Amino acid sequence: MAILKWTPRPFRANLVNDFIRLQREVNQLFSGVTESPGVNLTRTSGVYPALNLSEDDENLYVRAEIPGIEPEQVDLLIEGDNLTIRGQRTIPDADKKVNYHRRERESGYFRRVLTLPTTVDHSKVAATVKDGVLTITLPKAEAVKPKQIKILAA
Numbered sequence: 001m002a003i004l005k006w007t008p009r010p011f012r013a014n015l016v017n018d019f020i021r022l023q024r025e026v027n028q029l030f031s032g033v034t035e036s037p038g039v040n041l042t043r044t045s046g047v048y049p050a051l052n053l054s055e056d057d058e059n060l061y062v063r064a065e066i067p068g069i070e071p072e073q074v075d076l077l078i079e080g081d082n083l084t085i086r087g088q089r090t091i092p093d094a095d096k097k098v099n100y101h102r103r104e105r106e107s108g109y110f111r112r113v114l115t116l117p118t119t120v121d122h123s124k125v126a127a128t129v130k131d132g133v134l135t136i137t138l139p140k141a142e143a144v145k146p147k148q149i150k151i152l153a154a
Helices: 014-030
Strands: 051-055 061-066 073-081 082-087 108-115 124-130 133-139
Touching: 061 073, 061 082, 073 133, 082 133
Parallel strands: none
Antiparallel strands: 051 061, 061 133, 073 082, 082 108, 124 133
């Protein structure tokens, strides 16, 4: 458990830097805590599932690592400009009473919420799973796609 250290300093008219430093320390203290019930699925480098968000002219692509999770155990939800990936990972032997020498694979609920960088066409979103990688294709809305403008001679 991290210990929050606060070093008092002489009063300054501008306390913004102190508040920013305090906020960073509190964020570090609570890093890895998620809002979903059950076991928090975390990794050393971030939260579960690890994912990439990329784009081209036509689509946004989200690729998330979900090895060992059946597609029926994952829910995708788009609300406004937020994409929510949530589900449950179960490990068959997790409930057995055994003595573990090492336990790095956790079971439990997970939830990731991504703010999408552009508007998407909700009716054309598609998702597939292959080799433990969930790929979500989010077509951009027509209004935000790049348009070629033809220049006319006067």
